[in-house]
Amino acid sequence: MTKRFALGVFEDEDVLLHAVENIRAAGVKIYEVFTPFPIHGIDDALGIERSRLPIAAFFYGLTGLAFALWLQIYTLGVDWPMIIGGKPHIALPAFIPVSFELTVFFCCHGMVITFYAISKLYPRWKTPVLDVRSTDDKFVVAIELKDGTDLGHLTQLLRANGASEVNEKEMSKF
Amino acid sequence: MQHVSPVREPLVTGGKSYHDVTQDVCRQVEAKPNIRWMAALSVALFFLGIFFYSVYRTLWYGIGEWGLNKTIGWAWDITNFVWWVGIGHAGTLISAVLLLFRQKWRTSINRAAEAMTIFAVICAAMFPVLHMGRPWLAYWVFPLQNTFGSLWVNFNSPLLWDVFAISTYFTVSLVFWYTGLVPDFATIRDRAKGPIAKVAYSLLSMGWKGSAKHWSRYETVSLILAGVSTPLVLSVHTIVSMDFATSVVPGWHTTIFPPYFVAGAIFSGFAMVLTLMLITRVVFKLEDYITLEHIALMNKIMMITGSIVGVAYITEFFIAWYSQVEFEQYAFINRATGPYWWAYAAMMTCNVITPQLVWIRRVRYSIPATFVLSIIVNIGMWFERFVIIVTSLHRDYLPSSWAMFSPTIIDIGIYVGTLGLFFTLFLLFAKFFPVINMAEVKSVLKYTVDNGPTYTGVDPHHAHAHQPATHGVPASAPVNYNKHD
Numbered sequence: 111m112t113k114r115f116a117l118g119v120f121e122d123e124d125v126l127l128h129a130v131e132n133i134r135a136a137g138v139k140i141y142e143v144f145t146p147f148p149i150h151g152i153d154d155a156l157g158i159e160r161s162r163l164p165i166a167a168f169f170y171g172l173t174g175l176a177f178a179l180w181l182q183i184y185t186l187g188v189d190w191p192m193i194i195g196g197k198p199h200i201a202l203p204a205f206i207p208v209s210f211e212l213t214v215f216f217c218c219h220g221m222v223i224t225f226y227a228i229s230k231l232y233p234r235w236k237t238p239v240l241d242v243r244s245t246d247d248k249f250v251v252a253i254e255l256k257d258g259t260d261l262g263h264l265t266q267l268l269r270a271n272g273a274s275e276v277n278e279k280e281m282s283k284f
Numbered sequence: 285m286q287h288v289s290p291v292r293e294p295l296v297t298g299g300k301s302y303h304d305v306t307q308d309v310c311r312q313v314e315a316k317p318n319i320r321w322m323a324a325l326s327v328a329l330f331f332l333g334i335f336f337y338s339v340y341r342t343l344w345y346g347i348g349e350w351g352l353n354k355t356i357g358w359a360w361d362i363t364n365f366v367w368w369v370g371i372g373h374a375g376t377l378i379s380a381v382l383l384l385f386r387q388k389w390r391t392s393i394n395r396a397a398e399a400m401t402i403f404a405v406i407c408a409a410m411f412p413v414l415h416m417g418r419p420w421l422a423y424w425v426f427p428l429q430n431t432f433g434s435l436w437v438n439f440n441s442p443l444l445w446d447v448f449a450i451s452t453y454f455t456v457s458l459v460f461w462y463t464g465l466v467p468d469f470a471t472i473r474d475r476a477k478g479p480i481a482k483v484a485y486s487l488l489s490m491g492w493k494g495s496a497k498h499w500s501r502y503e504t505v506s507l508i509l510a511g512v513s514t515p516l517v518l519s520v521h522t523i524v525s526m527d528f529a530t531s532v533v534p535g536w537h538t539t540i541f542p543p544y545f546v547a548g549a550i551f552s553g554f555a556m557v558l559t560l561m562l563i564t565r566v567v568f569k570l571e572d573y574i575t576l577e578h579i580a581l582m583n584k585i586m587m588i589t590g591s592i593v594g595v596a597y598i599t600e601f602f603i604a605w606y607s608q609v610e611f612e613q614y615a616f617i618n619r620a621t622g623p624y625w626w627a628y629a630a631m632m633t634c635n636v637i638t639p640q641l642v643w644i645r646r647v648r649y650s651i652p653a654t655f656v657l658s659i660i661v662n663i664g665m666w667f668e669r670f671v672i673i674v675t676s677l678h679r680d681y682l683p684s685s686w687a688m689f690s691p692t693i694i695d696i697g698i699y700v701g702t703l704g705l706f707f708t709l710f711l712l713f714a715k716f717f718p719v720i721n722m723a724e725v726k727s728v729l730k731y732t733v734d735n736g737p738t739y740t741g742v743d744p745h746h747a748h749a750h751q752p753a754t755h756g757v758p759a760s761a762p763v764n765y766n767k768h769d
Contacts, residue, residue, distance in 0.1 A: 145494050146467075146723060147724065148503050148723070153496070153500045158500050161500060161501045163505060163508070181427060185436035190436055207445040207526075211445070214515075215448075218456045218460075218509060218513075233487040236482075237492075243474075244474075245494050246306045246474065247302035
């Protein structure tokens with residue numbers, strides 16, 4: 111479906127931050143903000159909830175730890191017990207390194223895969239962007255234009271808040 | 285906004301704007317390969333050829349092509365393995381530990397250092413795999429069902445711990461590096477002119493658009509990866525050192541090994557980062573990003589870790605005497621005065637004495653001196669591993685099996701070959717990937733540029749240029765500040 115956007119282009123991240131707060135305060139819904147680098151404080155300004163990825167990472171790590179302990183105890187203690195160096199079959203201190211490594215392995219890869227999945231990031235042949243300068247040096251506020259949106263009013267609002275340009279763009283598959 | 289002390293030098297010099305950063309970093313990605321790069325790549329490919337030939341000889345004729353004998357079953361291969369893994373550690377240290385400590389200067393060097401980590405670990409992995417003799421059975425190190433043999437792998441063995449440590453370290457470093465690259469690939473994609481570049485960087489950038497929500501998650505992911513990579517990097521070299529420390533060979537059986545190896549790893553890693561950075565900044569004209577300040581800071585870390593290593597050498601000697609274990613005492617006397625005294629002398633000179641020159645400010649800030657010093661440290665750290673491995677093995681409890689080791693041309697070929705492999709990968713990276721993390725440099729640019737004015741909430745200088753805003757907007761909101769004026 112084709113969507114229409116008003117794009118407020120900003121030159122400076124602090125101007126953008128204030129603009130985002132003011133635009134939201136004026137009751138305008140911001141579709142998305144595109145920036146060339148992470149801006150601290152924009153999460154609060156946009157009302158983005160804190161990511162729950164750390165919690166996911168913790169449980170992935172826990173899974174890794176459980177798997178590692180099961181693997182070592184099952185293979186050396188249950189399936190085929192052997193006496194190695196006169197030590198007990200289940201020599202827990204010797205299992206620490208592998209348990210740690212697998213905890214880290216599961217934690218990192220689980221979290222990163224989740225990050226790419228929930229952000230819908232995957233390799234694509236073509237990547238349509240609203241403003242190519244938003245990965246270079248411009249900060250772009252995208253506001254979706256629905257039928258009946260007053261573009262003039264919006265432009266004025268964006269400009270008043272420091273936008274250097276206001277553009278209109280249509281985008282399908284966005 | 286972070287407070288930056290006025291006495292500190294700016295992290296990025298030359299008063300760069302965001303767009304300048306993009307231009308400077310993308311320049312070498314978009315330009316045609318220059319002659320210096322081509323020349324360097326040819327040399328690297330020549331050594332890569334030596335690597336393939338040596339590997340072919342090793343696999344076709346077997347491990348007998350190496351200089352090993354029944355007393356010295358580990359020599360150059362494991363020396364090189366430990367050396368390469370150690371080099372890799374600086375990348376993780378820079379990207380993870382310095383991130384946790386909020387050392388902003390890391391932003392200019394973390395990308396290349398992480399790349400170095402990955403390539404160094406690839407080189408390191410060659411040695412244990414080739415030492416297996418039949419690398420096509422390398423999967424036997426994984427815990428697989430009994431159908432592959434009659435037994436499970438032995439989880440009590442440090443060599444198996446190594447398998448898990450190195451695999452985890454490699455894959456985690458790879459995703460950490462790649463996730464950091466994604467936003468920069470998006471920058472290159474959005475600038476790309478050619479159809480191939482457009483598609484290639486679109487695929488690589490995973491559809492990144494720089495949306496605020498994605499950045500928020502990205503930062504969370506980076507922070508957690510850094511937090512987890514920090515103990516990981518320490519664990520990896522700890523486990524590598526346990527390959528030796530858990531044995532009963534005099535000279536290896538010491539509890540000091542884990543911290544001593546970790547310090548040595550960081551030491552050699554920073555030396556390699558310096559070597560690479562000094563070349564990269566000149567070849568790609570990135571002097572404004574990798575400044576003398578960066579070089580001095582890295583020199584300091586190198587000197588500190590070098591001193592830790594020096595203390596470890598002395599401690600080992602002291603403990604050998606203090607323990608009153610004659611085998612242990614002999615191992616150390618033999619190291620310093622035995623037939624391999626020259627290796628020990630090289631190690632001591634390169635690792636303990638020369639890095640102390642960094643105390644002198646002029647040396648710390650001198651590019652030629654730093655370059656020479658970084659090469660010396662890498663030589664010294666190679667000798668350290670050689671000393672630990674070969675001089676401990678060549679004379680242990682049983683004098684009748686004492687022996688000497690001399691490398692064959694194949695041993696040497698594989699070693700210099702991995703250097704070729706490393707530099708081939710690094711040169712390809714430097715040409716096709718952004719060598720500096722653009723997004724991160726842009727995020728620290730503002731409060732580090734010395735002469736660039738910054739937004740302070742109320743800017744009297746610019747306020748008069750605007751009409752008072754309506755719609756409840758504060759009248760002081762500045763507009764369209766052009767960084768180029």
